[in-house]
Amino acid sequence: MLTGVSMSRKELKSEFGDVTATETGLRRFLHGLPGVDPVGLETRAAALGTRSIKTTAKAYALDLAISMIDLTTLEGSDTAGKVRALGAKAVLPDPSDRSTPQTAAVCVYPDMVATAKAAVAGSPVKVASVATGFPAGRVTLDVKLADTREAVAAGADEIDMVIDRGAFLAGNYGKVHEEITAVKEAAGDARLKVIFETGELSTYDNIRRASWLSMLAGADFIKTSTGKVGVNATPANTLLMLQAVRDFRDRTGVQIGVKPAGGIRTAKDAVKFLVLVNETAGPDWLDSHWFRFGASSLLGDLLMQRQKLRTGRYSGPDYVTVD
Amino acid sequence: MSDKPEPTVRLSVFKTYKLYVGGKFPRSESGRVYEVTDSKDRPLANAPQGSRKDARDAVVAARKAFGGWSGATAYNRGQVLYRVAEMLEGRADQFTREVAEAEGLSRAKAAAQVSAAVDRWVWYAGWTDKIAQVAGGANPVAGPFFNLSSPEPTGVVAVLAPQRSSLLGLVSVLAPVLATGCTAVVVASEDRPLPALTLGEVLATSDVPGGAVNILSGRTAELAAPLAAHQDVNAIDLTGAPAELAVELERAAADNLKRVLRPADAEGDGEDFTADPGIRRLTPFLETKTVWHPTGSLGVSGSAY
16 A cells, blocks of 8 residues: 555544554454565675665765754753754754754653753754653553643643553553553654664564554554663664554555664764665655654764764864763 | 714895884885995885875874873883883894994994983983973962863874984984874884884884884885875974985975974984983973962852862
8 A cells, every 4th residue: 555545543443443452452463464584684784784874875865864953961960051952953953054954853851841942942853752651661541641741731842652561561551551542642743753762672573563553553653762771773663663654654555753862973873864765665665754763962973973974074072062 | 874964054134124013013104115225325124114004004003092092101111211221222232233333423422322322312311300390380460270281192293303313313203293292103214214214123022002103114205295284294303314305394284283393404414323312302282271260269269278
């Protein structure tokens, strides 16, 4: 099925109605997904990482990558001042060059949403907020929903929720599905990104299942990780999720976004991810509406590479902001 | 009835010369090599022909190492540099051979160069914790303040090693950079790079932190241009640059106000490295930090402090 034959959420529900209606149906569907060949997946991801992207293609990729960044600060030590600085950086990433694109969004904790909103006011930069007891998600559903509603009320355009990994790993797919549905409802018009924390899901099969589970439950975006565990976004797990959104759109016509987060620090890495996107999901995803990078230090390196292309000399960390 | 076994002939193992970047020994990113010959044009070995990307990687490594090396106590830096002298002494034979081949010297003259190079490390090892007293100190000011100037390392220094003196000259320009706490990206002599590449092995076993010294071989002009224009290099020593190139590099270096040490004379390296080095090469790569500290009476209580 191609685009244009997009299903509404209601139709989606009816196509997969028997899948999502019961826990058994969900399990049968998720465990019926084809198994992942880990060696093949990693080889493919590594092979795509060797593409040489130069000159004009590189310039395009750098600008695209900058426009896809969710500029993130998620520390216990975040202050209003730091969030304001981050907002200023998102709006004007390189003060020495106004042709630099703006980042897609800033990503903060719920209590900082209002500050962030004010910092990016008047620009197209969106405010994303993590919610639902980020990063562990070990709180009750009521708290998760309240967390979400507060962030939306404060003006968040996007909500990054974490799934209950404990329930998922225990095979309690119904609970995970229910929570995503409930949070989606609480988020209202805000776009919902669902974080799997791939580093805690142990297997590629689980990542594929989590992808389908979230897409069926109404996620607008699927996101690899919180950035708080040892293993974050890798080319392989991102490739796997890109395959999932591609297959999902083929089947339903509904396009879902992908966001790798954590551990992407260099422009070179970012460009490799863009190659994965283009070669797996396709050029339709090469847009900040459908693909994002959750990162903070990545922006600095992208700006340095951009300055190098513009001036012909290597730049240095003294010429970009310190986070 | 058994025949005597044929005496086996052992094939000697040839050394692959490599760059020294970030404490590792990589080949050039470009995969290129060039033939290095002795003074009579007989081939000696292939040396890696570094590219601008190798230069970039070396600067990144040097920047990364700067915090640790400049933050080490001057005393500790002195110990490490002395250790380099020890390691060099232990491999004197190898260096003597390489210097003799590279510079066309007799064995005795080459040995003298190596000994002088070892002594040069010791000289600069001694200077690490003394330069601050000579180049800095207390300034008399007209007010109730202690006013102190203290010299601090400038950062990453690109060093174009002398073209002719392959070991002694190299040590004479590298050691002062390290002694002050700067980190270095060295472009070895274009035609005589082998002693420099072997020196990398000495540094790697001397407690010099990986990245504090990075040694590149290749075409001097090709490597020097990106280093001179690099925004994350703080200073450049043009000793090994031919006059015309030196002017061009100094112009590029002006862009981010690099400190520049010009070649001693127009010839590029007519400099006599056997002479007493003094501290001429220590001071160009220092930044002076001046602090004002209030002193005198803090109140009307009559307290003496």
